Amino acid sequence: MSYEGAGIPYYAVYSSRPWVPQLQAVSVSAKLTRREAELLDRLTREYGFISKSEAIRSAVRLYLNLLELRSKDRLRMLQVINELIAPSSRTSSDLVEEGHREENEI
Amino acid sequence: MRLYLEPSILVKLFKKEPDSARMVDLLGTIDEQRDWFACTSRWSLLEVARALKKDGKPKELVELNLRELKRHRISFIAVTEKILSDSEILIASHGIYASDAVHVATYSSVARVKRLDAMLSDDRHLRRLGQIVNVLTLNEVSSDTVQS
Numbered sequence: 001m002s003y004e005g006a007g008i009p010y011y012a013v014y015s016s017r018p019w020v021p022q023l024q025a026v027s028v029s030a031k032l033t034r035r036e037a038e039l040l041d042r043l044t045r046e047y048g049f050i051s052k053s054e055a056i057r058s059a060v061r062l063y064l065n066l067l068e069l070r071s072k073d074r075l076r077m078l079q080v081i082n083e084l085i086a087p088s089s090r091t092s093s094d095l096v097e098e099g100h101r102e103e104n105e106i
Numbered sequence: 107m108r109l110y111l112e113p114s115i116l117v118k119l120f121k122k123e124p125d126s127a128r129m130v131d132l133l134g135t136i137d138e139q140r141d142w143f144a145c146t147s148r149w150s151l152l153e154v155a156r157a158l159k160k161d162g163k164p165k166e167l168v169e170l171n172l173r174e175l176k177r178h179r180i181s182f183i184a185v186t187e188k189i190l191s192d193s194e195i196l197i198a199s200h201g202i203y204a205s206d207a208v209h210v211a212t213y214s215s216v217a218r219v220k221r222l223d224a225m226l227s228d229d230r231h232l233r234r235l236g237q238i239v240n241v242l243t244l245n246e247v248s249s250d251t252v253q254s
Contacts (some may be wrong), residue, residue, distance in 0.1 A: 071178065072134035075119055078174055079130070082120045086162040092117035092126075093228040095157035100203040 030056075107247065108143040108220060109136075110213045111180065112227035113153035113205075115244065116146065120158060120171045125244045132226075132247065137179050145181035145220060147189075147212040153205060181220075183212050196238075206231055213239050 032040065040052055049055040066077055118129040136142045151172055158168045176182070185208065192211035196202060202210070206229065213225050217239075224242040225232065232241045 071137045072130055074174070075130045075133065076127075078120060078171065079122055079126060082158075082163060082167060082171070083122045085164065085167055088121070088161045090161060091123055092121055092157065093114045093230075095160050096114040096117060096153060096229065098160060099153060099156045100205050103205060104203055 107141075108223050109145075109242075109247075110209070110216075110222055110225040111144050111146045111150070112209055112225055112229055112232070113146075113150045113157065114228040115226045116150060116154050116175065117157045118228075118244075119175070120154075120163075121161070128244050132244070133178055133180075143181075143220065143222075144179065145183055145216065145222075147185060147209055148182045149185050149205070149208050149212075151175065151182070183216055185212070186215075189215055196235075200235060202231055202235070210235055210239050 040055060043049075044052050044055045047055070049058070066074065069077060115129060118126040119133065133144075136144045154175065155168055155172055158171055163171070189208065189211045192214065193204065193207035196207040196210055197204060200207075209225070209227075210232065213222065216222065224240040226244065226247065227241050228243060229241075232239065235241070
């Protein structure tokens with residue numbers, strides 16, 4: 001079954017029931033690193049998801065919802081995510097300036 | 107307003123700084139209002155990536171931030187042979203950093219065609235090049251012109 005006409009990359013999406021003409025859902029596989037798989041195992045248990053699939057489905061929905069926000073809201077959310085994951089007191093100017101200095105030293 | 111966005115300004119989008127909220131508003135205005143225009147060098151993406159990596163952001167977050175940057179109404183101008191040649195001359199005559207020279211040369215190469223008003227930057231080195239490029243800071247872009 002080809003998805004090319006529908007604009008879906010056929011190489012990444014596999015039908016869970018290829019014989020059903022009108023697909024209700026598709027399965028998408030993804031490779032995880034060992035660390036990510038362990039984290040998924042742990043968080044699935046800690047947050048009480050029914051299964052790892054359910055945890056991944058929720059994560060994907062949350063991520064896609066974030067990307068669908070309107071421009072300014074998305075940027076504000078990304079700023080918060082950036083600061084929570086890697087907080088830093090260094091300013092943008094200092095970071096770019098430092099990069100320039102290093103490149104000039106090469 | 108029609109602006110060239112220098113990397114020090116673009117990095118603000120992904121950090122919490124005093125004027126980073128203003129930068130988000132500005133980009134929102136650029137996205138939504140047809141009479142606003144923004145461009146930057148394709149090279150800026152590398153500088154933004156480098157700055158975010160230096161800031162300790164993990165690979166996935168740097169990639170997400172760059173994808174986000176490409177999603178907005180910002181034109182990314184290719185680094186051509188002409189821009190590189192002009193950059194060499196700028197370095198020789200003004201003693202500026204190579205990256206700054208690429209931005210000034212890119213700005214000059216498109217300023218007339220794209221009818222640019224200014225280069226938006228926090229880089230104090232570029233202030234010295236006032237005769238070649240009109241440099242504005244975020245504070246100088248009137249808060250009245252940017253819709254919150």
